[in-house]
Amino acid sequence: MIMNRIADVFFIFALVLLILYFKSVNYILIFHLMPFFLNEIISFFGFNLKLIDVIAFFILIGAIGKSAQIGLHT
Amino acid sequence: MEGPTPVSALLHAATMVTGGVFLVIRCSPIFEYSNIILCLMTLIGGITAFFCALIAIYQYDIKKVIAYSTCSQLGYMFFSCGLSNYHLAIFHLFNHAFFKALLFLGAGSIIHSLFDEQDMRRMGNLVINLPYTFICFCIGSFSIIGFPFLTGFYSKDLILEVTFNVYIIDAWFIYFLALFAAFCTSLYSIKILLFVFFFKNNRFKSNFFVV
Numbered sequence: 696m697i698m699n700r701i702a703d704v705f706f707i708f709a710l711v712l713l714i715l716y717f718k719s720v721n722y723i724l725i726f727h728l729m730p731f732f733l734n735e736i737i738s739f740f741g742f743n744l745k746l747i748d749v750i751a752f753f754i755l756i757g758a759i760g761k762s763a764q765i766g767l768h769t
Numbered sequence: 770m771e772g773p774t775p776v777s778a779l780l781h782a783a784t785m786v787t788g789g790v791f792l793v794i795r796c797s798p799i800f801e802y803s804n805i806i807l808c809l810m811t812l813i814g815g816i817t818a819f820f821c822a823l824i825a826i827y828q829y830d831i832k833k834v835i836a837y838s839t840c841s842q843l844g845y846m847f848f849s850c851g852l853s854n855y856h857l858a859i860f861h862l863f864n865h866a867f868f869k870a871l872l873f874l875g876a877g878s879i880i881h882s883l884f885d886e887q888d889m890r891r892m893g894n895l896v897i898n899l900p901y902t903f904i905c906f907c908i909g910s911f912s913i914i915g916f917p918f919l920t921g922f923y924s925k926d927l928i929l930e931v932t933f934n935v936y937i938i939d940a941w942f943i944y945f946l947a948l949f950a951a952f953c954t955s956l957y958s959i960k961i962l963l964f965v966f967f968f969k970n971n972r973f974k975s976n977f978f979v980v
Contacts, residue, residue: 729799748805748806764814
């Protein structure tokens, strides 16, 4: 139960980043705008991370928690 | 995530736990732009398929064995997503929904006819008492093993074959994990069939005459 909530928090992070940069959560709009954001950089405590990697990582954590993969199982 | 057997037949097989895999497949244009996350997803999926199949061998609760085998099959879907074979992942998801629902309903039939007995060691010789359940359970088990001309054969064999042919650094490692997971899958499926239907009768005497 607690693992699902942790995964939901990370999924909300992904949604917040999508709304912050794309101003929408529509599937088709995001997929068509995605090639224009490939060089976008997020600075996080001195690390320069690509926006696309961060969003994909947060969605991946959400999917892992939802379907009980290793790390967030039980 | 425990519940009555028809509920877990719906949730564990088709709808709830496969939501994560469906999310990955639906967001595939996002994942295709980031190589690192695809590599991470492949590793996590392969290790989960291996690890959960290994756990399921040592469980004796009949519903826990089937639940851990669901986890293992979800690992298969995850690493085939990570190797960019999304069509194989949705194909395996579709087939897995059918045969795992069949297995859960068969397990529910066994559990209810033995008065809520879930331990596999206290069953045995049910092939005489529940022949129709035995036939349904056999179809589901052979399908999850990957017996030829049943649904699990087509999807799982295709996933293994494509994993063998992909030239990514970790594909070779994942291929051996998935092969050993397939071996463990056949092991615990045969174990359920033997313990529940074929071994010597270990049931309580009170529910021996009723079944």
